[in-house]
Amino acid sequence: AAGVLAAGNLLSGIFYKDGLTKGVVEFGQPYDWTARPTALHLKYYAEKIGIVDVDMHEGAPIGAGQQDVARIYVAIVDWNSRHKVTSGTAAPTGTWEPLNGPDAAQEGKVIAYGSIFLDAASTGDRMIDLELPLEYYDRTTRPAGAYTLVISCATSAYGDFMVGCKSNVIYVDDFSWVY
Numbered sequence: 001a002a003g004v005l006a007a008g009n010l011l012s013g014i015f016y017k018d019g020l021t022k023g024v025v026e027f028g029q030p031y032d033w034t035a036r037p038t039a040l041h042l043k044y045y046a047e048k049i050g051i052v053d054v055d056m057h058e059g060a061p062i063g064a065g066q067q068d069v070a071r072i073y074v075a076i077v078d079w080n081s082r083h084k085v086t087s088g089t090a091a092p093t094g095t096w097e098p099l100n101g102p103d104a105a106q107e108g109k110v111i112a113y114g115s116i117f118l119d120a121a122s123t124g125d126r127m128i129d130l131e132l133p134l135e136y137y138d139r140t141t142r143p144a145g146a147y148t149l150v151i152s153c154a155t156s157a158y159g160d161f162m163v164g165c166k167s168n169v170i171y172v173d174d175f176s177w178v179y
Contacts, residue, residue: 010153022088037177043127047169056162068165071157073115079107087160124134142163147175
């Protein structure tokens with residue numbers, strides 16, 4: 001109602017409001033890592049990926065009038081706590097990018113990640129099967145013990161900067177590991 005972007009995000013972790021103008025995401029869920037998957041399989045359908053019509057904060061690689069992008073990513077991490085990102089009317093804090101290497105977050109190492117950006121609506125009328133390959137930064141750590149799993153499916157990849165299209169819609173379903 002106020003013209004503020006609230007990027008839809010299905011994620012492993014928690015979300016809560018901090019006051020009237022700030023949302024907080026704490027990425028990660030405990031994960032008993034017992035085998036080394038090669039990919040994350042899921043189904044998705046991008047009903048609409050539009051042009052950026054909200055551009056509140058600097059730092060995003062896109063801006064008003066440009067094509068928005070949705071994003072799906074997964075990361076297996078060895079963190080000591082969830083990673084906290086805040087966004088709202090003030091500039092975001094805690095933004096992180098798993099593609100930036102194993103030390104992308106202060107909570108610990110990124111072991112593996114997979115990522116895809118979606119810049120156009122899907123065609124046809126069916127969900128699309130996707131195998132999101134995992135890239136391993138750490139090929140020596142044995143899959144055993146308590147780790148953290150991060151999955152994020154965002155209608156606007158740069159929603160933490162409050163940059164995106166207010167009317168984007170994506171659907172996701174049927175998540176499973178590929179070995």
